[in-house]
Amino acid sequence: MVKLKWGLVGGGEGSQIGPAHRLGAQADGLFTLTAGALDHDADRGRAFAQDLGIASDRAYGDWAEMLAAESAREDRVDLVTVATPNATHFEITKAFLQAGFHVLCEKPMTMTVAEAEEIVQTVAETGKICAVNYCYSAYPLVREMRRMVTDGEIGKVRLVVTNFSHGHHADAADADNPRLRWRYDPAMAGVSGQFADCGIHALHMAGFICNDQVTALQADFASTVASRTLEDDAMVNFRMQGGTVGRLWTSSVALGRQHGFDIQVFGETGGLRWASEQPNQVLYTPLNGRTQIIEKGEGGLSDEAARLSRVPIAHPEGFPLAVANIYVDLAASIRGQPHGALPTAEDGLRSIAAIHQAVISARDDGAWVDARPPSLRGQ
Ligand code: NAI
Incomplete structure (x- = not known):
C-alpha cells in the first residue's frame, strides 16, 4: 500500500x-x-x-x-x-x-x-x-460503551456524569508562564479557558457514548487564579435530546488529579464507568447485579472495540509506546548519542540462565540454586 x-x-x-x-x-x-x-x-x-x-x-x-x-x-x-x-x-x-x-x-x-x-x-x-x-473517543473500551448503550444493554440512559479535571495549572506563581498564559487569554484561547480546553472532550464524549446530542446547558465558570481572565474551573449541567441529564466538571486547579478524565453512564438497567487512568477497563453494573469488569482485548467485545484493541490482552494501553521507547534508545545508541538503559544481551543471558536454573530448582523440590550464568558468577 x-x-x-x-x-x-x-x-x-x-x-x-x-x-x-x-x-x-x-x-x-x-x-x-x-x-x-x-x-x-x-x-x-x-x-x-x-x-x-x-x-x-x-x-x-x-x-x-x-x-x-x-x-x-x-x-x-x-x-x-x-x-x-x-x-x-x-x-x-x-x-x-x-x-x-x-x-x-x-x-x-x-x-x-x-x-x-x-x-x-x-x-x-x-x-x-x-x-x-477528540481522541479519547477512539479508546477501544469507549467504543464498547457506545455499542452497549446503542444496543440497549443498560436501558434508556438517565444520567451521564463526567469529569475532566487536573491540577497542572494550579500554581498561581507560574500563571505567567507563556505555555500556560495563552490558554486563559481571550485573544489566544477564545471565550473559554478550561471548558474549551478539557471540558470539550468530556462534552463530546457524553454525546458520543450516548449517541445523542446536547440540546441545553447551564454553566458556572470560575477563575480561581486571580490573574486569569478566562475560567480555570467550570461546572456544567446539560440535557440531551433523548432526555438524558448531564453533569460535567472540568478544572485545571484540581491538585492531585493527574490524567483526570472519567465518565459514568447510568441507564435504567445498568451503569458503566470508564476512566483515562484505567483505560483498559470498563466497569459494568447491571441492575440488581454485581459489578463486572470488561477488559480491553478480551473475547466477546464488539467488532469495533476488538478492531481498536491494538495490542492483545495482557498488554495494556501504552504498551506500543514502551516498545517505541526501546527503538528511540536503539537509534540513539546506533548514532553514538546519549541514551537511556537498553536491555542488553547480558540481560538476555541472565534471564535464560535464571529460567534454566528455575527448572533445575523445581525438579529438586524448590532447592535454592545459583540463578546466574556460569560466565557471570564471579561478578
Ligand atoms: P503548545 O503551546 O505546547 O504548542 C504549540 C505549538 O504550535 C508550538 O510548537 C508553537 O511554536 C506552534 N505554533 C504556534 N503558532 C504557530 C503558527 N502560526 N504556525 C505554526 N506553528 C505554530 O500547545 P499545545 O498544548 O500543543 O496545543 C496545541 C493545540 O492542541 C491547542 O489547540 C490545544 O487545545 C490542542 N491540544 C489538544 C489535545 C487533545 O487531547 N486533543 C491535548 C493538548 C493540546
Whole structure:
C-alpha cells in the first residue's frame, strides 16, 4: 500500500500535543511526515522539521508558505494536521480545505460559532474531510460503551456524569508562564479557558457514548487564579435530546488529579464507568447485579472495540509506546548519542540462565540454586 503523505502545522519542538500526533500518525506506517510548518518561529520550525526527516524544501517557515508550495506540487500532502494554538485553527484549517487538502484540526476547532459554521460550510463545498481530534473517543473500551448503550444493554440512559479535571495549572506563581498564559487569554484561547480546553472532550464524549446530542446547558465558570481572565474551573449541567441529564466538571486547579478524565453512564438497567487512568477497563453494573469488569482485548467485545484493541490482552494501553521507547534508545545508541538503559544481551543471558536454573530448582523440590550464568558468577 502506498503511504499517505502527511503535513503538520504546529506541534513544534517542546509542544504538548506534537509528539502525540507524530507518534499517532506514523504508528501504523500509513502516513509519512512529509511537510511541516512546525513552529511560530520560522527558523526553529525549519530546523526541527529537518531533524524529523522532512526534506529541506518541505520544511516551511510558516503555514502560508506551506500552503502555497504544497498546493503547487503534484505530490502534495494528503492530510494536514493543525496543532497550533486555538486562535489560529480557523484560518489555517479553512485555507487548507479550500485548497483541496484533507485536515485533522485540534480542538477547539475555532474561536467563534460563526467560524465553526464556516468550516462546516467549507467542508460541504469542497467535499474534503475535516476531522477534529477528540481522541479519547477512539479508546477501544469507549467504543464498547457506545455499542452497549446503542444496543440497549443498560436501558434508556438517565444520567451521564463526567469529569475532566487536573491540577497542572494550579500554581498561581507560574500563571505567567507563556505555555500556560495563552490558554486563559481571550485573544489566544477564545471565550473559554478550561471548558474549551478539557471540558470539550468530556462534552463530546457524553454525546458520543450516548449517541445523542446536547440540546441545553447551564454553566458556572470560575477563575480561581486571580490573574486569569478566562475560567480555570467550570461546572456544567446539560440535557440531551433523548432526555438524558448531564453533569460535567472540568478544572485545571484540581491538585492531585493527574490524567483526570472519567465518565459514568447510568441507564435504567445498568451503569458503566470508564476512566483515562484505567483505560483498559470498563466497569459494568447491571441492575440488581454485581459489578463486572470488561477488559480491553478480551473475547466477546464488539467488532469495533476488538478492531481498536491494538495490542492483545495482557498488554495494556501504552504498551506500543514502551516498545517505541526501546527503538528511540536503539537509534540513539546506533548514532553514538546519549541514551537511556537498553536491555542488553547480558540481560538476555541472565534471564535464560535464571529460567534454566528455575527448572533445575523445581525438579529438586524448590532447592535454592545459583540463578546466574556460569560466565557471570564471579561478578
Ligand atoms: P503548545 O503551546 O505546547 O504548542 C504549540 C505549538 O504550535 C508550538 O510548537 C508553537 O511554536 C506552534 N505554533 C504556534 N503558532 C504557530 C503558527 N502560526 N504556525 C505554526 N506553528 C505554530 O500547545 P499545545 O498544548 O500543543 O496545543 C496545541 C493545540 O492542541 C491547542 O489547540 C490545544 O487545545 C490542542 N491540544 C489538544 C489535545 C487533545 O487531547 N486533543 C491535548 C493538548 C493540546
